[in-house]
Amino acid sequence: MGSKPSARRELERVEGKMDNLDSLSRDLRTEIERLDELFWVSGETLKAISKRFQEELDEGLQENGRNIAMYLTWVLGFPTGHERGAFLALDLGGTNIRVCWIELAERKGETKVMQSQYKIPDDLKTGSADQLWNFVAESLEKFTKEQGLNGSENEPLPLGFTFSYPAIQDYIDHGVLQTWTKGFDIDGVEGQDVAEQVQEAIAKRKLPIRLIALINDTTGALIASAYNDPDTIVGAIFGTGCNAAYMEQCSSIPKLKSHDQAKDLPSDTRMAINCEYGAFDNSHSILPRTPYDETVDEQSPRPGEQTFEKMSAGLYLGEIFRLILLELHSKGLIFPDQTNLSYLQSSYSIDTGVLSFVENDDSADMGDTKNRFRREFNITPSHSDLRAMKHIAITVAVRGARLCACGVAAICRKSGIQKGHVAADGSVANKHPKFRRRWGQALGEILDWKEDREDDPIVLTSAEDGSGIGAAVITAMTLERAEKGQMVGIRAGAQQKKVST
Structure with a gap:
């Protein structure tokens, strides 16, 4: 040898x-x-990491509170590409609040986006829940007045809210914040339903706006990209943090059994899962950590x-x-x-x-x-x-x-995915000129692709605007399901008409 x-x-x-x-x-x-x-990190080590990754993904589907959270989103299936309508989209980022008015024009059409950003005051990041949601509602009010958007009590403007913090959802317009990240430490929000809190702030200002869907930016990237590219299989973030979302068959999500509303879902129904897999291997059992990694962790x-x-x-x-x-x-x-x-x-x-x-x-x-x-x-x-x-x-x-390839490889193996597009967002994916080639090389080693292949069967593409267009498409999909009486994962408040374009 x-x-x-x-x-x-x-x-x-x-x-x-x-x-x-x-x-x-x-x-x-x-x-x-x-x-x-x-x-x-050798190819053999990558395979071992991906194998353990798949085990932790499965553990997260079994029950809440596991290493990789595998959050239910109640986004059922991919978009058809024919979703239409006009919607508000709200994105609570780490620095700014972005508010959009989005008119969907079907796949490959000219979707129109009007948007404004409002800087989050530094003192608000360590303030109170009332201060946060009052600022959010104030930003929505400013934007709707600037754009001349007029809803009514009977036909409020439908809102999709991108809330990219770990939250457990029992419905698509519900989300209990587990812990603040991105430098936020705001009292009175952790352990509470943020959708309810923002809706109450909207109501106090008597704004004709109704929150329809609460989403994560990774789920939004998956859906926004699939709206324009039906070959999309995974939405991923390779930037400041890392995460992915994909579609899982409901029959393969054991923790769904605790939700009575899901018992009538056909077994082949698919739901978007927000993995939150940055927490993979918190037990330090498989990743080859160096002394530098240990120092980064200790000082974090x-x-x-x-x-x-x-x-x-x-x-x-x-x-x-x-x-x-x-x-x-x-x-x-x-x-x-x-x-x-x-x-x-x-x-x-x-x-x-x-x-x-x-x-x-x-x-x-x-x-x-x-x-x-x-x-x-x-x-x-x-x-x-x-x-x-x-x-x-x-x-x-x-x-x-090479490590970034492991999570996507685990998703593809557990779901039997052999080809398609991974819609990636984030500064590393989009701004490092060699990331895609290196990621693809490692993915091929894990999945045993032929070395003399002409093309990679799974490739990175640039994600569409998940927090804007993704929120709008998911809001449209939710309203369409509600109109058809398909209320799994939807509370009664979502039964309203879309605003026509």
């Missing part, structure tokens, strides 16, 4: 010829080789949570890179003449955009990276430093992309 290929050779197998590092000092080359071994606001996300998502890749640079500096191997690294010592001072910039710098002698580090970090890297940084950036980014 031959010896196991080195991580460097495996990197070159998937990346092509990489820069020769022979001119670097022996000690620095040794460190880089050590990092390559630490961060390389919630140690022990979101293990998978902390190894693969955009928020953390730059931080891992920063920790490596600081360690190499402490050993005298890079930036040896730099005495002031105060900017680099600030947590999260390097984001994934910097990581991508370093990796993809093709300027002469990496002059663009040298200038950026001098400008932003008060560091002037040597030629040796720059070459080492570029290699390390590749090593960290390759691991992130």
